[in-house]
Amino acid sequence: MRNFALVKYCYTDVMFNDLTPEFVQDFDYYLRDDLTLNHNTIWNYMIGFTTLCRLAMSRKYLAFNPFSEYKNIKKDKDRGYLLRNELEQLVTFNCEKKKDELVKDLFIFSCFTGLSYSDMKGLKNSNIQDFFDGKRWIIVRRKKTATSSNVMLLDIPIMIIEKYAGLSKDGKVFPVPSNTVCNDRLKIISQQIDCLKEKKVTFHLARHTFATLFLSEGVPLESLSKMLGHKNIATTQIYAKILNEKVGKDMQKVSHKFKSMESSFVVQL
Incomplete structure (x- = not known):
């Protein structure tokens, strides 16, 4: 966070008043583009950041939620396995x-x-x-x-x-x-x-x-x-x-085998 603030805003300490929706979005861009972190790693960073902001709001240090315009959902990983x-x-x-x-x-x-x-x-x-x-x-x-x-x-x-x-x-x-x-x-x-x-x-x-x-x-x-x-x-x-x-992919692989049957199928009402 401190490196981000120094690079993007030229100050070393981040005050609660500095936390705005624009700050949050810029921090996301910094993690994504400058540090080239993957999506779920960024999601983990933002979970901790969000928790801190909620605590600050509950203690009246923050007047509004800087994450009000930010959305980021954790992506399911490709969980490989052996057949x-x-x-x-x-x-x-x-x-x-x-x-x-x-x-x-x-x-x-x-x-x-x-x-x-x-x-x-x-x-x-x-x-x-x-x-x-x-x-x-x-x-x-x-x-x-x-x-x-x-x-x-x-x-x-x-x-x-x-x-x-x-x-x-x-x-x-x-x-x-x-x-x-x-x-x-x-x-x-x-x-x-x-x-x-x-x-x-x-x-x-x-x-x-x-x-x-x-x-x-x-x-x-x-x-x-x-x-x-x-x-x-x-x-x-x-x-x-x-x-x-x-199962869905396996069914798609064999679906072409029934094309000839489909062409001869007549719908009777």
Whole structure:
């Protein structure tokens, strides 16, 4: 804010009287054009700025709302994910290097549990518990939101846990490399699998894959939201929107196959 005021208005301190609709719009242009920030980053900046202005108005430091003429809506990000057949090919892919095999296994584990990188890195053996149904579950609080995330372990993640048992320190389940190393190795691995060569495969893609995969298999939104550790089910509904969009695109791809039938169709009243 201070740099903006200095560059655009030639003063170092911004007074409440300086906050006008024109100031807000100029600040948006500065973030967008001079700093070349993306849309959602600007949205985050403006959320904090708006909160400050509302507080100032409630305490009578501001007589009016400088954001009265400003509108900016957060855009949904393109949440990539792996299709089931793509995940199957990754599961069956044989890595030549042990480091690549570890990263691949960690990614697959996330695809079947929905755990983020930070939650995987902090996962402890004490988080793996026998639950009331006699099954093994992950019982953990998400590092990002501090909300609980309870996921029943299927056979594949159980096999991955057993594969790396005792190889980590401090009671951790896995010896997890840095996020940069994981993403670098995933990029190399994906380039060796035909169906993944055109996809940008990062570790966070696994969490989105978990959500879309199990939602498409009939897991209710409420259950999926609980497993993902979302505070609000509206966050989980984004994945339902993604699936609906894909259904629409798939239907458009086959619509031309019915053109001949349409030409011979007669509407009878």
